[in-house]
Amino acid sequence: RLRVLSGIQPTSGSFHLGNYLGAVRQWVDLQETNDAFYMVVDLHAITVAQDPAQLRENTRISVAQLLGAGLDPERCTLFVQSHVPEHAQLAWVMNCLTGFGEAARMTQFKDKSAKQGTDSTTVGLFTYPVLMVADVLLYQADAVPVGEDQRQHLELTRDLAERFNSRYQPTFTLPKPYIPKATAKIMDLQDPTAKMSKSAASPKGLISLLDDPKLSAKKFKSAVTDTDTVVSYDEEKKAGVSNLLRIHSALSGQSIEQLVAHFEGKMYGALKTELAELYAEWVVPFQQRTQAYLDDPAELDRVLALGAEKAREVASVTLATVFDRVGFLLPA
């Protein structure tokens, strides 16, 4: 059994379709045959300004969505990052191993800080990738299921793990990214050259899982395509249609070739309508399951307490080893 670990931010209440197809769906599959740890990364969520009451609420909503998507607390360890203090503690040690220039090269930081301007960009946002390094290394993860946008952070994770291992002694497992190509990057429906993202300039191209499915249907139907009329796959020339085909394929289980054959002689409208229906078939029961968990806060608390306990069992062992190796005086 491999050790698998991943996390998702509770920054906006609803996950989007990119989060689900790019990451969460893999989490559900991987819990069956692996030793899986999944968390809602609330420490990461305060790297940008947040409202405290909203963050607490969004953390609960995030956990409920993970359960609604099919995570089973009996099969995986599901927890909230701030319940396990070892994350912040290991992050400090790893910060002290990271070069300033190395951190400054992270493209996600460059993108996000450029959007925010230097005055509102925090040091927390700058060291966010190093906290992610700690998240992964604490659990000695073998594989990390994420979307393509996280690949660079995983490379940093491997670099820092190797650096620690060679500076002190072998301590950390080197994790591998687990990024299935077909769903690695779900694109914005209005701008198919940009990844679907909750911080996009306009919400028109964003499918939020907790939105009214009728609103999502409208968004699918007004997705940007091209002036051609034939449904075929070409990521460069037909980025919009290709994105819709990939989403359809992920939800229906049919291959792109099967879909292209299925839509032969039909217009883009047929693809969009079918996709909207397919999505609604999945999302309506997902929303019902999520709501059932939100209606039972005691059960959510029970799940999270159990998860934090299981996570700390592993995290505390790694942290104690790290503290010893770097030369901290262990408390008597």
Ligand code: AQP
């Ligand atoms: N468009 C996407 N396609 C595939 N995977 C995606 N992920 C995010 N967007 C896409 C994956 O979702 C997981 C959770 O990501 P996160 O918690 O880091 O969420 P995020 O990056 O904050 O999501 P956004 O919408 O992309 O936020 P902003 O706009 O703030 O950066 C990760 O595994 C991620 O790869």
